[in-house]
Structures are given as C-alpha cells and as structure tokens.
Amino acid sequence: MRLTSPDFLVARDVGFGYPAKGRATPPAVLAGFDLAMTEGELFCLLGPSGCGKTTVLNLLAGFLTPTGGTLTLDGRPIAGPGVDRAVVFQSDDSLFGWLRSIDNVAFGPRMAGVPRDRRNAVAREYLKLVHLDGQEDKYPGELSGGMKQRVQIARVLANDPKILLMDEPFGALDAQTRTRLQDELVDIWGKTRKTIFFITHDIAEAVLLADRIGVMTQGPAARLREIIPVTLARPRRRGSPGFGEMWERINALIEDDAATESLT
C-alpha cells in the first residue's frame, strides 16, 4: 500500500511565456495549467513535441519562474531549484564528463558534505540498482547512451529527492534499450517508492509506465486537457489485455485535439 497524501505536487492556474523581443507580454506557452500529483505515483505527462512539456518540467524544477499561478511541493511553494526535486534530463550533456560514473552519482551527497567513504558507498549502491556495478570507474564518454541515462537515474536517486522529474529520458535510445529501461524504471519505482513525474510524447510508453496520464493540449497556451487513470495490472506488456484499448482511447483524444485545432 502506498502512503498517499493527495496534492503532493500541485500546479494551480500556471501560466508561462518565454520573453520575446519587442513584446511587453510574451506569447503564452502555458496558460491555466492545473495539475495535482499524489505522493508515490508515477505520473506521465503526454503531449506532442513543442506543446510545452519541457517548459512544465523546468517550472517544476525551479529553473523557470511562472508568469502566473502557483506551484507547490508538499505544501511548500517552489522557488528555484532544490534538492527535493531531482531532474533526469533528456540529453546526457547534463552528466559531468570529467567525473567517473561513481563520482557523478556521488555529486549530490558531495554537495551536501557527506564524507567520501559514505557517499561512495551510496553511489555504489545506486549504480548497482541501475545495473551499472562494475562501471564505477568509467567516464560518461566511455558509456553507451543507455548506460548514461542509467547514471543519470542513479545520480538523482543518490540524492534522495521527494520527486523525480524525468524529461523523455529514453527518447534518444534504440527500441530495445528503451524497453529494457522502461521495465527497469518501473522496477526501481517499486523498490524506492519515489514519486515520478515522467514526460513522454510516446503514447505506448505512457500506458506502459503510468498510474495516471496527463494529456496536454497542443498549444500555444497549453494546459492539461484530461487526466486518464491507467488501471492495467503490472507488470504491463504492449500485448497485455486492455493495452490496445487504452492506447486507442488516448490516441483518439489527441487526434480530436488536433482536429479541433485545425478547425479554429
């Protein structure tokens, strides 16, 4: 049983626009964006490319400040980046190329002043959790794409955040590696009980992973169009009963949105 506090992560009426030259009010990327996540859930944010998913993540992470609305985590307003929210980035350029994978993973504890022995032990443990034991001394440049994303996942887990924010972390991987990592993520989620906010544009990926899927509108001025609970039993497979129906339902929703969009 998961401990659930409703309203763990809350976005209320959030608006955002990137500053544009010669415009007093920047064009809205997000408008009226509402979201409430439960502690411990695996939430997938689904939407077509360019609709504003990464922007939502950057707001939640505190890298950007909303132009309107409120964001809270566990009751506390989000103001700037913080160790309670850890980010797994889409591209691997967020890894520290000059540090061995163990030192990448130990980076958070190091910033917190954890002594070397302890933080190395923690890093080793999480590298093992992501099946990278034996790769401690490799530099990111010596690892494959899938391994690098594993290092990223271990790095955020080692910092013990309240929530993981993941931005299409498997988007750049080949299909087989992606499938493996999807399974492993569900496994890690089961073991660590972390709350996960996972961005994807892949309907199948969302259905495979999510407790709930938040489908975004196309944008500009995007918001959550609908939240769809996924009640399929775990572990899930692409061929699991109900998988196809779920996929169809979400696809219809997105196509409907696109159709409405082109009418206006």
Added chain:
Amino acid sequence: MSVVEKPPRVDALPSPPSVIAQRRRARLRAMLGSEYLLYAASIAGMIVLWHVVSTTFFKPQFFPSPAVVFTAAVEMLRSRELFEHIGISLQRILTGFVLGSAFAAPMGLLMGSIRKVRVIFDPYTQFFRFVPSIAWLTPVVLWFGIGEVSKVLIIIYTTTFIVLINTMVGVANIPPNKLRAAASLGATPVKAFFHVTLPATLPFILTGMRLAMGNSFATVVAAEMIAADTGLGYLIFNSRLWMATDKIFIGIVCLGALGLITDRFFRYLIVRFAHQYGPIE
C-alpha cells in the same frame, strides 16, 4: 556492436586503483610512442629537403645548408653564447606566459559566469585585444625601463587576451543542463563555479594557453629585436647587421624547436593530468 544492450556482467568487479593507473600509463605510452618513428622520419625529411634546396639554389650566405648552420651552432654552444640567448628568451616567455595565464583564466571564468563583471570589463577586452603588444613596446619601455620587467609585461599582455577570450568562450559553451543539474543536486552558485564551471571550461583554458604560447614566442622575438641585447630575437636581428645568415638560421631553428618542445611538453601534461576534462586535438 549489437543493437541490444548487453546485460550487465556479474563478474565485472570494479578495477583496483593500481590496474587503473597501469591502464592509464599504457594509454599514454600508446598515444605518445606509436607514432614516434613517423615523427622522426618527418623531421629527417625536412632536414634533407633543406639541404637539397639550400645547396642547389642558393649561395651559402643567402641560405646556409644544415651542415653550415650546425657547425656554427656547435661553435656558439661551445662558447655558451647560444645557451644564454635561449635561456633568457625562454625565461621571458615562461614568466610572462605563466603570469598572464594565472591572471587571465580566473578573470575569464568570472567574466563568463557573472554578467555584471562581463559588462564592466568587456569594453577593455574588446578594445585592447586589437592593439598588438608590440604597439605598446615604446610606452612600456619608457614607463618600466629597458630591463626584464618590460619584456615580461609585454608577454603577459599578449597571453592575457588570448587566454581570457578562450576561457569566456568555454564558459559560454557549458551546456545549461550541467549547471541546472548541479543546482538541483544541491550545488550553491559558488560550489557550481568550482565543481562545474571550472572543470567544464578547463579544455578551453588549456587550448587558449597553447595558442598564447605561440604568440608569446612571436612577441618575445619582436621585443628582443627592438629593445634587448640578449635573447633569440636579438641574435636574429643583430646577425642581420653582419650578414651572419648562419646565426639567423640558428635563431630560427631554436625558436621552432623550443616551441615544438614546449608544446609537446604542454600536451604531455594535459594528457597526463587533465585527460578526463576533454579531448585535446
């Protein structure tokens, strides 16, 4: 390579430090050693070409052959005169280069990282980097005298702008996600500066320093031609008065060889101590 990721090996134990050091040394040896022969052959070929061209097309006074230059060099080495010129030039170059880099790299990091600092110092950078160091020679000699200080200052000046600009470019090239990741993992701005900005910029700083080394050579020669009575630049310029072309070529060969050796040494240091910070071309 197969498309499927290999399952993690259960027998892949972490390597002990001794094995890692051994591996690193082997990598180093392979890098430096494997092309030695080719390298030596290339140098030999150059000397042969020099001999053929100089003896076929030129009078010895106009383009002395390697043998002539070598004989003259042995003479100058015996009288220790050449050591003196090399020593003093090298000393000027290295002092100016080290001091200039030591000033410019931190300055470039600060200018790159802190917008206000950049705005304040940018006009100076953009103004003075277009004023070649040699243009300053006369005022500097008037202010600081004909001694070593003037020459070293001129080389500091040369080094500063090259290293500074390269460092700033390096800071600008840090992927924003690296700094964002660091912030989310609990790095304060100061910690992010030392743990991310500095190491991420190091390859650019080192590249800037290698470029600056070349310019330091050019600068020291010019300075010594105009305001010195020692050094390789003086040797080259002074020999002109006596049509001592052999000595001019000694100066030229020494400059090239010194440059090549210092650059090799610099690259060695980079490979040995900073290889993980980025590829060195």
